[in-house]
Amino acid sequence: MNTDSRLRLSPSSVNDYNNCPQLYKYRSIDKLPQPPSLDAERGTLVHTVLHDLFEKLPQDRTPANAIDLLPQSWKLQVEAKPELSYLVTNEKEWLDRAAALLTTYFTLENPGSFEATHREMHLESDFEENVYLHGYVDRLDVAPTGEVRIIDYKTGKSPRYGWEEKALFQLRVYALLYWKNNGVLPRLLQLIYLGDGKLVKSNPKMSDLESAEDFLHQTARDIFISIDKDYWPPKPSKLCDWCYFKTICPAHNN
Ligand code: SF4
Structure with missing residues:
Protein backbone atom coordinates (compact mmCIF):
# COMPACT_ATOMS: atom_id res chain seq x y z
CA MET A 1 0.00 0.00 0.00
CA ASN A 2 1.48 3.40 -0.85
CA THR A 3 1.64 6.29 1.61
CA ASP A 4 -1.36 8.13 0.15
CA SER A 5 -3.78 5.24 0.60
CA ARG A 6 -2.91 4.73 4.27
CA LEU A 7 -5.04 6.09 7.10
CA ARG A 8 -3.39 9.34 8.23
CA LEU A 9 -3.70 10.00 11.94
CA SER A 10 -2.70 13.07 13.91
CA PRO A 11 -3.67 14.16 17.42
CA SER A 12 -6.30 16.52 15.98
CA SER A 13 -7.86 13.92 13.66
CA VAL A 14 -7.97 11.40 16.54
CA ASN A 15 -9.70 14.01 18.70
CA ASP A 16 -12.13 14.79 15.87
CA TYR A 17 -13.13 11.14 15.54
CA ASN A 18 -13.54 10.58 19.27
CA ASN A 19 -15.44 13.86 19.75
CA CYS A 20 -17.75 13.22 16.82
CA PRO A 21 -17.31 10.66 14.00
CA GLN A 22 -19.51 12.80 11.72
CA LEU A 23 -17.17 15.76 12.20
CA TYR A 24 -14.19 13.53 11.40
CA LYS A 25 -15.93 12.42 8.20
CA TYR A 26 -16.59 16.00 7.08
CA ARG A 27 -12.99 17.00 7.71
CA SER A 28 -10.88 13.94 6.95
CA ILE A 29 -12.92 11.77 4.56
CA ASP A 30 -14.99 14.31 2.58
CA LYS A 31 -12.31 16.99 3.08
CA LEU A 32 -14.96 19.73 3.01
CA PRO A 33 -13.42 23.19 2.98
CA GLN A 34 -13.82 25.38 6.06
CA PRO A 35 -13.54 29.16 6.06
CA PRO A 36 -10.74 30.68 8.17
CA SER A 37 -11.63 31.24 11.81
CA LEU A 38 -10.47 34.26 13.78
CA ASP A 39 -9.24 32.11 16.66
CA ALA A 40 -7.19 29.87 14.37
CA GLU A 41 -5.72 32.83 12.47
CA ARG A 42 -4.80 34.60 15.70
CA GLY A 43 -3.09 31.39 16.79
CA THR A 44 -1.14 31.24 13.54
CA LEU A 45 0.00 34.85 13.90
CA VAL A 46 1.22 34.42 17.48
CA HIS A 47 2.89 31.09 16.65
CA THR A 48 4.71 32.70 13.72
CA VAL A 49 6.06 35.50 15.91
CA LEU A 50 7.17 33.07 18.64
CA HIS A 51 8.86 30.98 15.95
CA ASP A 52 10.70 33.96 14.45
CA LEU A 53 11.65 35.36 17.85
CA PHE A 54 14.18 32.54 18.28
CA GLU A 55 15.96 33.67 15.09
CA LYS A 56 17.14 36.66 17.13
CA LEU A 57 20.08 36.70 19.53
CA PRO A 58 19.07 35.75 23.09
CA GLN A 59 19.40 39.33 24.39
CA ASP A 60 17.11 40.56 21.60
CA ARG A 61 14.25 38.20 22.46
CA THR A 62 12.33 40.89 24.29
CA PRO A 63 8.60 41.70 24.54
CA ALA A 64 9.11 44.89 22.49
CA ASN A 65 10.92 43.03 19.70
CA ALA A 66 8.28 40.30 19.66
CA ILE A 67 5.50 42.88 19.32
CA ASP A 68 7.49 44.63 16.58
CA LEU A 69 7.35 41.41 14.55
CA LEU A 70 3.53 41.41 14.51
CA PRO A 71 2.70 43.87 11.67
CA GLN A 72 5.04 42.25 9.13
CA SER A 73 3.98 38.71 10.10
CA TRP A 74 0.34 39.72 9.75
CA LYS A 75 1.01 41.35 6.36
CA LEU A 76 2.51 38.09 5.09
CA GLN A 77 -0.40 36.08 6.52
CA VAL A 78 -2.93 38.30 4.69
CA GLU A 79 -0.93 38.13 1.46
CA ALA A 80 -1.09 34.32 1.66
CA LYS A 81 -4.83 34.40 2.49
CA PRO A 82 -6.39 37.63 1.15
CA GLU A 83 -9.85 36.86 2.60
CA LEU A 84 -8.40 37.64 6.05
CA SER A 85 -8.53 41.35 5.25
CA TYR A 86 -12.35 41.08 5.21
CA LEU A 87 -12.47 38.94 8.34
CA VAL A 88 -10.41 41.34 10.45
CA THR A 89 -12.16 44.69 10.29
CA ASN A 90 -10.22 46.50 13.01
CA GLU A 91 -6.55 45.78 12.43
CA LYS A 92 -5.30 47.85 15.38
CA GLU A 93 -7.56 45.99 17.80
CA TRP A 94 -6.50 42.70 16.22
CA LEU A 95 -2.78 43.42 16.59
CA ASP A 96 -3.29 44.78 20.13
CA ARG A 97 -4.94 41.51 21.14
CA ALA A 98 -2.05 39.52 19.65
CA ALA A 99 0.42 41.84 21.45
CA ALA A 100 -1.36 41.14 24.76
CA LEU A 101 -0.95 37.39 24.20
CA LEU A 102 2.76 37.86 23.47
CA THR A 103 3.15 39.99 26.60
CA THR A 104 1.59 37.16 28.61
CA TYR A 105 4.09 34.76 27.05
CA PHE A 106 6.98 36.67 28.62
CA THR A 107 5.42 36.23 32.08
CA LEU A 108 5.68 32.45 31.61
CA GLU A 109 9.07 31.97 29.94
CA ASN A 110 12.25 33.92 29.33
CA PRO A 111 13.14 33.04 25.71
CA GLY A 112 16.53 34.72 26.14
CA SER A 113 17.59 32.10 28.66
CA PHE A 114 17.67 29.04 26.38
CA GLU A 115 17.94 27.95 22.75
CA ALA A 116 14.95 26.40 20.98
CA THR A 117 16.43 23.30 19.35
CA HIS A 118 13.53 22.62 16.97
CA ARG A 119 10.55 24.73 15.98
CA GLU A 120 7.59 23.50 13.93
CA MET A 121 9.18 20.07 14.00
CA HIS A 122 7.44 17.42 11.92
CA LEU A 123 7.34 14.03 13.64
CA GLU A 124 6.06 10.97 11.80
CA SER A 125 5.90 7.21 12.05
CA ASP A 126 4.71 4.18 10.09
CA PHE A 127 2.47 3.42 13.02
CA GLU A 128 0.81 0.34 11.56
CA GLU A 129 1.05 -1.25 8.14
CA ASN A 130 -1.96 0.81 7.02
CA VAL A 131 -1.65 3.73 9.40
CA TYR A 132 0.64 6.76 9.16
CA LEU A 133 0.92 8.86 12.34
CA HIS A 134 2.30 12.38 12.37
CA GLY A 135 2.17 15.79 13.99
CA TYR A 136 3.84 19.20 14.13
CA VAL A 137 5.48 20.18 17.42
CA ASP A 138 5.58 23.92 18.15
CA ARG A 139 8.92 23.64 19.93
CA LEU A 140 11.20 20.87 21.11
CA ASP A 141 14.18 21.80 23.29
CA VAL A 142 17.14 19.51 23.92
CA ALA A 143 19.13 20.58 27.00
CA PRO A 144 22.95 20.24 27.09
CA THR A 145 22.32 17.26 29.42
CA GLY A 146 20.31 15.58 26.64
CA GLU A 147 16.97 16.02 28.38
CA VAL A 148 14.09 16.82 26.06
CA ARG A 149 11.04 18.99 26.61
CA ILE A 150 8.13 19.40 24.23
CA ILE A 151 6.27 22.71 24.18
CA ASP A 152 2.95 23.67 22.65
CA TYR A 153 1.57 27.23 22.61
CA LYS A 154 -2.17 27.78 22.96
CA THR A 155 -3.73 31.18 22.43
CA GLY A 156 -6.89 30.16 24.33
CA LYS A 157 -7.44 29.57 28.03
CA SER A 158 -6.24 26.60 30.06
CA PRO A 159 -8.61 23.64 30.53
CA ARG A 160 -10.95 23.45 33.50
CA TYR A 161 -9.87 21.38 36.48
CA GLY A 162 -10.00 17.69 35.56
CA TRP A 163 -9.54 18.24 31.81
CA ASN A 182 14.99 8.73 18.71
CA GLY A 183 14.71 6.24 21.56
CA VAL A 184 14.54 9.10 24.08
CA LEU A 185 11.68 9.58 26.52
CA PRO A 186 11.00 13.34 26.79
CA ARG A 187 11.42 14.61 30.34
CA LEU A 188 8.77 17.32 30.24
CA LEU A 189 5.60 18.08 28.28
CA GLN A 190 4.37 21.63 28.64
CA LEU A 191 1.28 23.43 27.32
CA ILE A 192 1.58 27.23 27.48
CA TYR A 193 -1.83 28.92 27.62
CA LEU A 194 -1.48 32.54 26.60
CA GLY A 195 -5.21 33.25 27.04
CA ASP A 196 -4.96 33.16 30.83
CA GLY A 197 -1.22 32.85 31.47
CA LYS A 198 -1.22 29.31 32.81
CA LEU A 199 0.96 26.25 32.24
CA VAL A 200 -0.06 22.60 32.15
CA LYS A 201 2.95 20.34 32.70
CA SER A 202 3.57 16.62 32.80
CA ASN A 203 6.62 14.41 33.29
CA PRO A 204 5.67 11.51 31.05
CA LYS A 205 6.30 7.90 32.01
CA MET A 206 6.55 5.02 29.55
CA SER A 207 3.14 3.84 30.76
CA ASP A 208 1.64 7.21 29.63
CA LEU A 209 3.08 6.71 26.15
CA GLU A 210 1.85 3.11 26.06
CA SER A 211 -1.66 4.27 27.02
CA ALA A 212 -1.57 6.89 24.26
CA GLU A 213 -0.38 4.23 21.83
CA ASP A 214 -3.20 1.84 22.83
CA PHE A 215 -5.72 4.64 22.37
CA LEU A 216 -4.33 5.39 18.89
CA HIS A 217 -4.55 1.71 17.88
CA GLN A 218 -8.14 1.53 19.16
CA THR A 219 -9.11 4.73 17.32
CA ALA A 220 -7.53 3.42 14.09
CA ARG A 221 -9.56 0.19 14.45
CA ASP A 222 -12.77 2.20 15.03
CA ILE A 223 -12.11 4.42 12.01
CA PHE A 224 -11.52 1.39 9.77
CA ILE A 225 -14.87 -0.04 10.96
CA SER A 226 -16.58 3.32 10.23
CA ILE A 227 -15.04 3.36 6.74
CA ASP A 228 -16.06 -0.25 6.11
CA LYS A 229 -19.66 0.31 7.22
CA ASP A 230 -19.86 3.97 6.13
CA TYR A 231 -21.06 4.64 9.66
CA TRP A 232 -20.34 8.12 11.03
CA PRO A 233 -22.73 8.81 13.89
CA PRO A 234 -23.00 12.47 14.89
CA LYS A 235 -22.25 13.04 18.56
CA PRO A 236 -23.93 16.30 19.61
CA SER A 237 -22.19 18.22 22.37
CA LYS A 238 -21.23 21.77 23.32
CA LEU A 239 -18.76 21.62 20.41
CA CYS A 240 -21.71 21.86 17.98
CA ASP A 241 -22.01 25.61 18.68
CA TRP A 242 -18.52 26.08 17.20
CA CYS A 243 -18.91 23.50 14.43
CA TYR A 244 -18.92 24.97 10.94
CA PHE A 245 -20.86 21.95 9.65
CA LYS A 246 -23.85 22.38 11.99
CA THR A 247 -26.05 23.61 9.13
CA ILE A 248 -25.58 20.35 7.20
CA CYS A 249 -25.21 17.96 10.13
CA PRO A 250 -28.02 15.37 10.40
CA ALA A 251 -28.13 15.82 14.21
CA HIS A 252 -29.41 19.38 13.72
CA ASN A 253 -31.46 19.04 10.55
CA ASN A 254 -34.22 16.50 11.19
S1 SF4 B 1 -22.67 19.86 14.56
FE1 SF4 B 1 -22.07 18.62 16.34
S2 SF4 B 1 -22.83 16.57 15.90
FE2 SF4 B 1 -22.78 17.71 13.97
S3 SF4 B 1 -20.79 17.28 13.03
FE3 SF4 B 1 -20.56 19.15 14.21
S4 SF4 B 1 -19.83 18.45 16.21
FE4 SF4 B 1 -20.70 16.65 15.19
Whole structure:
Protein backbone atom coordinates (compact mmCIF):
# COMPACT_ATOMS: atom_id res chain seq x y z
CA MET A 1 0.00 0.00 0.00
CA ASN A 2 1.48 3.40 -0.85
CA THR A 3 1.64 6.29 1.61
CA ASP A 4 -1.36 8.13 0.15
CA SER A 5 -3.78 5.24 0.60
CA ARG A 6 -2.91 4.73 4.27
CA LEU A 7 -5.04 6.09 7.10
CA ARG A 8 -3.39 9.34 8.23
CA LEU A 9 -3.70 10.00 11.94
CA SER A 10 -2.70 13.07 13.91
CA PRO A 11 -3.67 14.16 17.42
CA SER A 12 -6.30 16.52 15.98
CA SER A 13 -7.86 13.92 13.66
CA VAL A 14 -7.97 11.40 16.54
CA ASN A 15 -9.70 14.01 18.70
CA ASP A 16 -12.13 14.79 15.87
CA TYR A 17 -13.13 11.14 15.54
CA ASN A 18 -13.54 10.58 19.27
CA ASN A 19 -15.44 13.86 19.75
CA CYS A 20 -17.75 13.22 16.82
CA PRO A 21 -17.31 10.66 14.00
CA GLN A 22 -19.51 12.80 11.72
CA LEU A 23 -17.17 15.76 12.20
CA TYR A 24 -14.19 13.53 11.40
CA LYS A 25 -15.93 12.42 8.20
CA TYR A 26 -16.59 16.00 7.08
CA ARG A 27 -12.99 17.00 7.71
CA SER A 28 -10.88 13.94 6.95
CA ILE A 29 -12.92 11.77 4.56
CA ASP A 30 -14.99 14.31 2.58
CA LYS A 31 -12.31 16.99 3.08
CA LEU A 32 -14.96 19.73 3.01
CA PRO A 33 -13.42 23.19 2.98
CA GLN A 34 -13.82 25.38 6.06
CA PRO A 35 -13.54 29.16 6.06
CA PRO A 36 -10.74 30.68 8.17
CA SER A 37 -11.63 31.24 11.81
CA LEU A 38 -10.47 34.26 13.78
CA ASP A 39 -9.24 32.11 16.66
CA ALA A 40 -7.19 29.87 14.37
CA GLU A 41 -5.72 32.83 12.47
CA ARG A 42 -4.80 34.60 15.70
CA GLY A 43 -3.09 31.39 16.79
CA THR A 44 -1.14 31.24 13.54
CA LEU A 45 0.00 34.85 13.90
CA VAL A 46 1.22 34.42 17.48
CA HIS A 47 2.89 31.09 16.65
CA THR A 48 4.71 32.70 13.72
CA VAL A 49 6.06 35.50 15.91
CA LEU A 50 7.17 33.07 18.64
CA HIS A 51 8.86 30.98 15.95
CA ASP A 52 10.70 33.96 14.45
CA LEU A 53 11.65 35.36 17.85
CA PHE A 54 14.18 32.54 18.28
CA GLU A 55 15.96 33.67 15.09
CA LYS A 56 17.14 36.66 17.13
CA LEU A 57 20.08 36.70 19.53
CA PRO A 58 19.07 35.75 23.09
CA GLN A 59 19.40 39.33 24.39
CA ASP A 60 17.11 40.56 21.60
CA ARG A 61 14.25 38.20 22.46
CA THR A 62 12.33 40.89 24.29
CA PRO A 63 8.60 41.70 24.54
CA ALA A 64 9.11 44.89 22.49
CA ASN A 65 10.92 43.03 19.70
CA ALA A 66 8.28 40.30 19.66
CA ILE A 67 5.50 42.88 19.32
CA ASP A 68 7.49 44.63 16.58
CA LEU A 69 7.35 41.41 14.55
CA LEU A 70 3.53 41.41 14.51
CA PRO A 71 2.70 43.87 11.67
CA GLN A 72 5.04 42.25 9.13
CA SER A 73 3.98 38.71 10.10
CA TRP A 74 0.34 39.72 9.75
CA LYS A 75 1.01 41.35 6.36
CA LEU A 76 2.51 38.09 5.09
CA GLN A 77 -0.40 36.08 6.52
CA VAL A 78 -2.93 38.30 4.69
CA GLU A 79 -0.93 38.13 1.46
CA ALA A 80 -1.09 34.32 1.66
CA LYS A 81 -4.83 34.40 2.49
CA PRO A 82 -6.39 37.63 1.15
CA GLU A 83 -9.85 36.86 2.60
CA LEU A 84 -8.40 37.64 6.05
CA SER A 85 -8.53 41.35 5.25
CA TYR A 86 -12.35 41.08 5.21
CA LEU A 87 -12.47 38.94 8.34
CA VAL A 88 -10.41 41.34 10.45
CA THR A 89 -12.16 44.69 10.29
CA ASN A 90 -10.22 46.50 13.01
CA GLU A 91 -6.55 45.78 12.43
CA LYS A 92 -5.30 47.85 15.38
CA GLU A 93 -7.56 45.99 17.80
CA TRP A 94 -6.50 42.70 16.22
CA LEU A 95 -2.78 43.42 16.59
CA ASP A 96 -3.29 44.78 20.13
CA ARG A 97 -4.94 41.51 21.14
CA ALA A 98 -2.05 39.52 19.65
CA ALA A 99 0.42 41.84 21.45
CA ALA A 100 -1.36 41.14 24.76
CA LEU A 101 -0.95 37.39 24.20
CA LEU A 102 2.76 37.86 23.47
CA THR A 103 3.15 39.99 26.60
CA THR A 104 1.59 37.16 28.61
CA TYR A 105 4.09 34.76 27.05
CA PHE A 106 6.98 36.67 28.62
CA THR A 107 5.42 36.23 32.08
CA LEU A 108 5.68 32.45 31.61
CA GLU A 109 9.07 31.97 29.94
CA ASN A 110 12.25 33.92 29.33
CA PRO A 111 13.14 33.04 25.71
CA GLY A 112 16.53 34.72 26.14
CA SER A 113 17.59 32.10 28.66
CA PHE A 114 17.67 29.04 26.38
CA GLU A 115 17.94 27.95 22.75
CA ALA A 116 14.95 26.40 20.98
CA THR A 117 16.43 23.30 19.35
CA HIS A 118 13.53 22.62 16.97
CA ARG A 119 10.55 24.73 15.98
CA GLU A 120 7.59 23.50 13.93
CA MET A 121 9.18 20.07 14.00
CA HIS A 122 7.44 17.42 11.92
CA LEU A 123 7.34 14.03 13.64
CA GLU A 124 6.06 10.97 11.80
CA SER A 125 5.90 7.21 12.05
CA ASP A 126 4.71 4.18 10.09
CA PHE A 127 2.47 3.42 13.02
CA GLU A 128 0.81 0.34 11.56
CA GLU A 129 1.05 -1.25 8.14
CA ASN A 130 -1.96 0.81 7.02
CA VAL A 131 -1.65 3.73 9.40
CA TYR A 132 0.64 6.76 9.16
CA LEU A 133 0.92 8.86 12.34
CA HIS A 134 2.30 12.38 12.37
CA GLY A 135 2.17 15.79 13.99
CA TYR A 136 3.84 19.20 14.13
CA VAL A 137 5.48 20.18 17.42
CA ASP A 138 5.58 23.92 18.15
CA ARG A 139 8.92 23.64 19.93
CA LEU A 140 11.20 20.87 21.11
CA ASP A 141 14.18 21.80 23.29
CA VAL A 142 17.14 19.51 23.92
CA ALA A 143 19.13 20.58 27.00
CA PRO A 144 22.95 20.24 27.09
CA THR A 145 22.32 17.26 29.42
CA GLY A 146 20.31 15.58 26.64
CA GLU A 147 16.97 16.02 28.38
CA VAL A 148 14.09 16.82 26.06
CA ARG A 149 11.04 18.99 26.61
CA ILE A 150 8.13 19.40 24.23
CA ILE A 151 6.27 22.71 24.18
CA ASP A 152 2.95 23.67 22.65
CA TYR A 153 1.57 27.23 22.61
CA LYS A 154 -2.17 27.78 22.96
CA THR A 155 -3.73 31.18 22.43
CA GLY A 156 -6.89 30.16 24.33
CA LYS A 157 -7.44 29.57 28.03
CA SER A 158 -6.24 26.60 30.06
CA PRO A 159 -8.61 23.64 30.53
CA ARG A 160 -10.95 23.45 33.50
CA TYR A 161 -9.87 21.38 36.48
CA GLY A 162 -10.00 17.69 35.56
CA TRP A 163 -9.54 18.24 31.81
CA GLU A 164 -5.74 18.60 31.83
CA GLU A 165 -5.18 14.93 30.95
CA LYS A 166 -7.29 15.25 27.80
CA ALA A 167 -5.36 18.40 26.85
CA LEU A 168 -2.03 16.56 27.29
CA PHE A 169 -2.97 13.77 24.85
CA GLN A 170 -1.58 15.77 21.91
CA LEU A 171 1.83 16.12 23.59
CA ARG A 172 1.88 12.47 24.63
CA VAL A 173 1.45 11.53 20.97
CA TYR A 174 4.40 13.78 20.07
CA ALA A 175 6.42 12.21 22.91
CA LEU A 176 5.53 8.76 21.58
CA LEU A 177 6.65 9.76 18.06
CA TYR A 178 9.89 11.23 19.40
CA TRP A 179 10.56 8.13 21.45
CA LYS A 180 9.89 5.84 18.46
CA ASN A 181 12.23 7.87 16.23
CA ASN A 182 14.99 8.73 18.71
CA GLY A 183 14.71 6.24 21.56
CA VAL A 184 14.54 9.10 24.08
CA LEU A 185 11.68 9.58 26.52
CA PRO A 186 11.00 13.34 26.79
CA ARG A 187 11.42 14.61 30.34
CA LEU A 188 8.77 17.32 30.24
CA LEU A 189 5.60 18.08 28.28
CA GLN A 190 4.37 21.63 28.64
CA LEU A 191 1.28 23.43 27.32
CA ILE A 192 1.58 27.23 27.48
CA TYR A 193 -1.83 28.92 27.62
CA LEU A 194 -1.48 32.54 26.60
CA GLY A 195 -5.21 33.25 27.04
CA ASP A 196 -4.96 33.16 30.83
CA GLY A 197 -1.22 32.85 31.47
CA LYS A 198 -1.22 29.31 32.81
CA LEU A 199 0.96 26.25 32.24
CA VAL A 200 -0.06 22.60 32.15
CA LYS A 201 2.95 20.34 32.70
CA SER A 202 3.57 16.62 32.80
CA ASN A 203 6.62 14.41 33.29
CA PRO A 204 5.67 11.51 31.05
CA LYS A 205 6.30 7.90 32.01
CA MET A 206 6.55 5.02 29.55
CA SER A 207 3.14 3.84 30.76
CA ASP A 208 1.64 7.21 29.63
CA LEU A 209 3.08 6.71 26.15
CA GLU A 210 1.85 3.11 26.06
CA SER A 211 -1.66 4.27 27.02
CA ALA A 212 -1.57 6.89 24.26
CA GLU A 213 -0.38 4.23 21.83
CA ASP A 214 -3.20 1.84 22.83
CA PHE A 215 -5.72 4.64 22.37
CA LEU A 216 -4.33 5.39 18.89
CA HIS A 217 -4.55 1.71 17.88
CA GLN A 218 -8.14 1.53 19.16
CA THR A 219 -9.11 4.73 17.32
CA ALA A 220 -7.53 3.42 14.09
CA ARG A 221 -9.56 0.19 14.45
CA ASP A 222 -12.77 2.20 15.03
CA ILE A 223 -12.11 4.42 12.01
CA PHE A 224 -11.52 1.39 9.77
CA ILE A 225 -14.87 -0.04 10.96
CA SER A 226 -16.58 3.32 10.23
CA ILE A 227 -15.04 3.36 6.74
CA ASP A 228 -16.06 -0.25 6.11
CA LYS A 229 -19.66 0.31 7.22
CA ASP A 230 -19.86 3.97 6.13
CA TYR A 231 -21.06 4.64 9.66
CA TRP A 232 -20.34 8.12 11.03
CA PRO A 233 -22.73 8.81 13.89
CA PRO A 234 -23.00 12.47 14.89
CA LYS A 235 -22.25 13.04 18.56
CA PRO A 236 -23.93 16.30 19.61
CA SER A 237 -22.19 18.22 22.37
CA LYS A 238 -21.23 21.77 23.32
CA LEU A 239 -18.76 21.62 20.41
CA CYS A 240 -21.71 21.86 17.98
CA ASP A 241 -22.01 25.61 18.68
CA TRP A 242 -18.52 26.08 17.20
CA CYS A 243 -18.91 23.50 14.43
CA TYR A 244 -18.92 24.97 10.94
CA PHE A 245 -20.86 21.95 9.65
CA LYS A 246 -23.85 22.38 11.99
CA THR A 247 -26.05 23.61 9.13
CA ILE A 248 -25.58 20.35 7.20
CA CYS A 249 -25.21 17.96 10.13
CA PRO A 250 -28.02 15.37 10.40
CA ALA A 251 -28.13 15.82 14.21
CA HIS A 252 -29.41 19.38 13.72
CA ASN A 253 -31.46 19.04 10.55
CA ASN A 254 -34.22 16.50 11.19
S1 SF4 B 1 -22.67 19.86 14.56
FE1 SF4 B 1 -22.07 18.62 16.34
S2 SF4 B 1 -22.83 16.57 15.90
FE2 SF4 B 1 -22.78 17.71 13.97
S3 SF4 B 1 -20.79 17.28 13.03
FE3 SF4 B 1 -20.56 19.15 14.21
S4 SF4 B 1 -19.83 18.45 16.21
FE4 SF4 B 1 -20.70 16.65 15.19
